[in-house]
Amino acid sequence: MPYFSGGKSDSFGPLARYLPPTPEGIARAFLAEHIRAGAWVLDPFGACPRFSVEMARAGARVLVTASNPINRFLLDLAAHPPTLADLQAALAELSAARKEDDRLETHLQALYLTQCLQCKRELPAESFLWDSRSGRLTGKIYNCTCGAGGEQPATAEDEQLAAQWSRADALHRSRALGRIAPPEDPHRPIAQEALAFYPPRAVYALGTLINRLDAIQTSKERRRCILALLLWAFDAVNSLWPHPIERPRPRQLILPSVFRENNVWMALEAAVKALHTEHPPIAHTLWPEEPPESGGLCIYEGPLRNLAAELHEIPFRAVMGVLPRPNQAFWTLSALWAGWLWGYEAVGPFKRVLGRRRYDWNWHAEALQALFTHLTKHLPAGVPFFGLLTEPEPGFISAVLHAAGQAGLDLSGLALRGEQEPLQIHWKTAKNWRRARHPLHPHRTHNILRQILATRGTPLPYIHLHALALSAFAVQGVAPAPNETLAAYDTAIHTALQNPEFTDLENRSTPETGTWALSQWKNLGMFEPMPEP
Ligand SMILES: [Zn+2]
DSSP states (O other): OOOOOOOOBOSSSTTTTTSOOOBTTHHHHHHHHHOOTTOEEEESOOOOHHHHHHHHHTTOEEEEEEOOHHHHHHHHHHHSOOOHHHHHHHHHHHHHSEETTEEHHHHHHHTTEEEOTTTOOEEEOSEEEEETTTTEEEEEEEEOTTSOEEEEEOOHHHHHHHHHHHHTHHHHHHHHHHTTOOTTOTTHHHHHHHHTTSOHHHHHHHHHHHHHHTTOOOOHHHHHHHHHHHHHHHHHTSSOOBSSOSSOOOOSOOOOSEEEEEOHHHHHHHHHHHHOOOOOOOOEEETTSOOOTTOEEEEEESOHHHHGGGGGGSOEEEEEEEOOOOOHHHHHHHHHHHHHHHOHHHHGGGGGGGGOOOOSHHHHHHHHHHHHHHHHHHSOTTOEEEEEEOSOOHHHHHHHHHHHHHHTOEEEEEEOOSTTSOEEEEEEOOSSOOOOOBOOOHHHHHHHHHHHHHHHTSOEEHHHHHHHHHHHHHHHTBOOOTTSOTHHHHHHHHHHHTSTTEEETTOOSSGGGSEEEETHHHHTTTTSSOOOO
16 A cells, blocks of 8 residues: 655644644545545544645545534634634724723733833733642743843732632633533533633633623624634633643643643734635535535534435545544533533534543544444445544554444555554445454464564564554454453554564563564574664
């Protein structure tokens, strides 16, 4: 299988730190080889807006299903990027909105006022630094016109200002929750836990902005821009910004030991620049309206299962998508953000995500298997399915390949490159498929691993050995017993690797960090110098 090369992945776009880092150009390269322009492609995940839009730009008619309203908004923004002029005008409208006698901008900036340690001028801080264990304000970051600034120690005045916001905090929090989960809502306690990842000052500032939303009279496009700026700020001002790490990728709601409390108004200003791209808009519609034959995006507002029975009506030439990974932080915050942007009703069934407590690979495999089963059941046999698995790790690979195998997708190839680069997985939908299930026998696993290394003829990092072993298991119908978990795959592989026939060239304490070779290669003098992977 060829590996489709891509360019850089987007680490700056909206909410990029939660989205799969997908190199640009891979979708286009696959489509150029497999699909003619105007053909229908199904993206059943909607997990990576940029990937879906790239397919549409390449001339495909892409039906993308997305149950997360935040993902749908990101798709909308990627398909139809706001112009710089509209974003600037949206910011100006927010700035000019009133809070009592003040402009909203002045009011919000005043929340973060501090004094320059050098020239004693008053100015808004960019961030305050908090030690989450002691709960103390320890530092601040600002840039003064006198040239002083950067990271400085917090003063008693800074602490006093911050303490003001803690006093009225309960009321502000209760209001901020009202838009996502009213008092009687069973999901309220979990929404409350998510809101705990916002400092008191941010809760007040965001609440003030959200309250102005309904009063602002403006065009539809300006309003869309205002919502986009707010969404950017929602993520920029939570406590999931460890200091001094530059680009964290949060997956769970865990308070960093030192976090930045970022200035809300400055986040809105930064959003203008961040949300602006040079990409021209593409055609995009809401299901069931079809995009033009020249290509475009059709967004289905819901999970694939709600659309499954209608899938056979569309002549899909391919299924393509970036495989989602469980992300408790993003999914929980998405429910909160959707409530803030569109209100309680608009969050709809997606709010159930708040009730979800399990985010492990076994749960994920079950969810993926259910999704894949809709594809095998409702699409004709032989439709190619190209999946991109980003940030590969053993549990993720096991979950995906196991789920696909159990759902009856035929694995037709797996392409891999660097250890950090996405796996490219090729399946085909299949019919009349019987669920053969051979046990994960140690002898069989041993043979598979030997075969992989012998065929490749070169030492492999564990992650690649794991991926290739899981593909072999899928092709041969080998799976853990129904009462076992995905961990049975790891156990089988690790146990087999203990055989003296295999050598870890790096001699690591755990097999998963090693680079594996056949011991017999030692005698052939293959290890000096080490071959390129
Ligand atoms: Zn100064």
